[in-house]
Amino acid sequence: MTVLSLLSLLFLAAFSSLASANSDYLESLVLQPLPQSALLASFNFQSNDSQTSFDERHFRYFPRALGQILRHANTKELHLRFTTGRWDAESWGPRPWNGTKEGGTGVELWAWIDAVDDEAAFAKWITLAQSLSGLFCASLNFIDSTRTTRPVVSFEPMGTHAASDNLHLLHGTLPGEVVCTENLTPFLKLLPCKGKAGVASLLDGHKLFDASWQSMSVDVRPICTQTGECVVQIDQSVDIVLDIDRSKRPRDNPIPRPVPNEQLVCDTSKPYHSDDTCYPLESTSEKSWGLSEIFGRSISGSCPLTEGSTDGTVCLRVPHEREVHATDGAVEVQRPDGYTRCFTLESSTPFDLAIPEQEATTQVPLDEPVLRAERTIVGHGQERGGMRIIFDNPSDTNAVDFIYFETLPWFLRPYVHTLQATITGRDGLRRQVPASQFIKETFYRPAIDRERGTQLELALSVPAASTVTLTYDFEKAILRYTEYPPDANRGFNVAPAVIKLGSADGGASHPIYIRTTSLLLPLPTPDFSMPYNVIILTSTVIALAFGSIFNLLVRRFVTAEEASAMRSQTLKSRLGGKLVALRDRVKGKTAKTE
């Protein structure tokens, strides 16, 4: 069962890459209702330009803005991810695209850059990040050497590259970046049909960023066939998990309302059931929804550039017995797996889907995730802390081999010697075991303050039906005064860890990626007015000391009477006398006039 559903998703991906030979532009939308009234919508847009026209800078489907950035930065393969929210693997099952098209929270970027040496590659990398920052309106320019790593085993090139290329893989993350509409607009502009036609016309920033989880990805890779024809492929995808109830609320009045009394389904068997007392029953029927209800608009026809493809553009994964109303004119094809039906759109007529409420008989089966991972910061205090990573292998038979990759900011200094492993079986007994029992390989690149972060790659193996917990301690560095961001007390983001699993059938061709949530590390923060206080206080003290010493050295000491005698001769007293005289004169005059 699990393999079947997994295959179906893979099939879609594989199919689209196969179809690339026929058409230069493809787009698809897969809708799949998930438990807890969630709906997964996977948008995928794929366009190809031939390598020769790409090299001659004649861009047809490939966006020129991105193309010239890639040329300028010597980038052969590019992967860019914008993600918000958390994929709830417990209830939603495995990730779409096996996690290959999603990133950690925030922005994640990795690319293969052709350069003679590491320095040149890094210079090109910075150029790339800064150009992309401008293109996507994201703070990618903050990817500097401290946020850049060079993973060894965690990522593999997806495209075909000439052996002569001296490729460098660089990887950077911005876990604190907030993904929003300003990133979606340039994303849509890269599409040949913009957001004007095809499934992309559903993408609306208000709905997209209201989702429980959403991920945008841009992948550029060169693909060469056996015959030697090469194309540059740009693969853009948007995956969102929408809450159906939430999305159906009217946009101008999004406050949730209680169910009206007459629509409440009550458990009448309860002894207290009466007119004004109700024990609400879970609705067993599947919820009704429609495309225009959820996205606020319907698909405005297919993009005319996709005409070469015969496959349906919009696919819906519900059981076949489920009633589905589609707009007339769309051709419906039901797949033999029993759960998938696809619609081919007409180019001019808008397309809408509506699914009425229906008693649920069967459910689309969801796979069990291959591995569950969780990463948290433990410990207390301003100085030290600890990291705890929990890997849970739900399978009862197979051990899971995977690569665990994490990048830590330089101000988090891990003590790798404290790395310890605990294993918990299904019996719930915890056993302390040496970490080397699970770690088959380690690649560790320690941090250099203010220059680069820690890079840790572990090849791990978790035995069947057990939970392995890795822990290590770390120390929190104290930053310089100017290195604190304006919201220093919020904490510092620690990028999510990336877990790469070999594919389920053991082949290396389709790895599965899992990312943990990003972490927030509280660092000791100083009082930011302190330097000024220190300057002013010390200045005052020094001035006081100086003043008294100077006066002692310079002043002449006389008796009080002598001082008053002197004072009477000084300018001040004379001035005072004059003033009095003047006043008297004025007064005298006024008196005379009286």
Added chain:
Amino acid sequence: MAIRDIVVNPSLLPVLSLSAETREQCMQLLAVLDPSADSYSDSEERALAASKEQKQLFALLARLRGLNRDAILRVRDTKQATAEARQEIDRLHLQLQNLYYEQRHLTGEIAACESYDHKYLALPLIPLEEFLSLHPEHRESDEHDLMIARINHEHAEREKLEQARQELLKRKQALIAENNKRKEDLASLDQDLERFIDVSLCPGEFRAMLLTPGRPPSPSRRSSKRTCINSNNSNSPPTLPHLVLYQVTSPSSKHVLVMIAKNEDLSSLQTVDTHPDYTMNVSTPSPRPPPPEKPEAIRTRFKVIAAFWAVIVFLGFPIWWKTTSIYRASLPVPEMIDWADGKTCRPVFPLKIRVETPHLPDAEAQHLVWTTQHTLDDLNEFSAHHLRLKLSNDNADEQLDELADTALTVRLLPQDDLINPKSELQHDTTQLDVFYSPSQIPPLSSSNPPLSAYVAGELQQLFTEEKAIIAQILSNSHAASATANSQPPSAMLSSVSPQLAESIAKRLRRSMKYADTYHLAFSLFTPGTEPSSWDIQAAVHDYITPLLQAFSPISNFTVDTQVQLYATFAPTAPAPEYDQGHAAWTLKPEDLSAFINAAEWPLSPSIGPGPTINFILYVPDAAQSPLVVKDSIATSWVVPQWGGVVLLNPSNGTQLRHLSRGSLQAPFLTFSHQLLTLLGAPSTPAALPFRLQTLTRIRAASLLLSASSTMGSLARLTESLPSIPIPATVAASVATTLSHLTSACEHLRRGRFQAALADARIAETEAERSFFEKSMVGQMYFPDEHKVAVYLPLLGPIGVPLIVGLLKEVKKAIALRKARKAN
């Protein structure tokens, strides 16, 4: 008297009897022993009797001794008892004495108490009767309570009085203060008076001022008018020196200050306090000032202040200077400003024109060239731009050298049956063919042959626009150069036709700023979905690449192309209107600026240095086709300094799916024309190589001027902002710029325009780099005011005493010097 009478103590009686018995025994013994009484016959008997008698005596004596011991012991006991008794008696006696003293003391105390004189008895209370009449309720109370009441009453009364006294005292203090003020007032008045007298009277004359003379102080005289009598009018005795007597009555109080006498150098004030009793005279003696300071103290103070200032000046200031100074490399500012003002270099354009006369003998050819040159010089009004004719000779190496910089080659070709000479500019080379009939060969004698005039006129005609453009550039760039030039370019400008001048100015405004690299971006925009492809590779190759190759000595180019669908107009842009007359949709010329939807259309500039020139091929929707510009029915226009737009209306209203090479020909020819305009090439003549030559000269001139003015701006900037740093790289760039400017100017003068352009390009690049050096800007964000504000708590309290001390010392030093000079 018998012993029996004395000793009566019974204890002694046995002693007495025993002693008597002993005595008797003794007597008997004596009797026995007495030889005279020979009672015993023999001596032995006597001796026996005697020893018998002796033994008895001894017994008696022993008894007597025992008694004696008893007696002595008894005496001792008795003495003991006596002593004890006596002690007891003594103690009792002492007690008695104490009691007696106590009694006496108490008696004395009682007497003292009885005779104590209490205060209240002596209190000056009001009499009892008076009190009782005031407080009749105490009439029944006993004496003690009455007294208490009386005392309390007295106390209250006295407190009231005390309060009144304090008030009076305060008033008195106020009055005294007022008094003092009056006194000071008088003192100052006195000085005023003195000055007045000094001024009003002749010096050395005796004078006296009498103010209400002889009036006694009287409180009733509230206001007394002051009168001043000049000593000249008074008849006061001349022997009274400076006697001034006056009285001022204060209008507000009863105090009258009287100045008794006033001397020139001693002022003593006497205050007469006219308190109601008029008796108290208070005289305040002036306090004694401290003795003058010792010279050592003054010297020490001077040394202390000098030491502090020495530390500040020689240690603090240099450290501050060293730590806060910014590096400013020295720039040749006057030279730079000279460049900007055009004083260093006057751009001249001596154009070399080769004359090939394959069918003329040398002498005649020489003459023809000479006369033509003469005519040209006469025609030319703009000395900076002049043509130099040169007869080509067959020297090969010279040709190689010269050929590149030759602006034009004139070939004189004889042709029969021509009445007038005619000329033809070749399209692919810079060659002007002049055809003439052999009869028109001027004779050597003629000074102004018609052929020369014709050639000169043709040449002049060819270079008119170039001259106008260069004159425009020169006059635009700096007015100063006009004055430096012997012949101002404005004069040249005035000679060209206003239409031409205007078109040149317009073209200059439209053309892009010069850059090393231009990025050309060709974009196909369509509001719908079709056409979505074009034969761009072929079109670029056919129409754009040759042009770019021709331009390669001047600039480099990159070409990008893109296809963009769903490119709609901006919502704010006015929609095209349908014009029935032309059966077309029209755009108003004034709305063309809003045609490009900059927000939506992806026309981002290319990455890398250099500007981007955008060329937009817009294929309107079938519903809005054909789309033209209103009135002129044009389908293309140039956006100044940005690019060009061409509207491609599909023929006969059908929508094209693909733009073929053929349909792209017309738009791309328009694009190439727009590119030339945008690059600033002149519009005439038609020959492209000739126009490029002209462009070389124009660019060289404008780059030279722009680099010069950048130098001037940099010089002015560094002078006007003394706080910005000047890194060494800027100085190096400036030096490079200036050297290249010099060589460019030299090349211009020699007529080597390609080399001049190359130098001017480097100069411009370096000038821009030096002007936009990043590290020059950073310091601006830390102004000195900020630092001063932070360190003011330190600088203020330390600086003020130091400066005041210094000022005092300086003042003292000046006073000392003056005093010395006076001495």
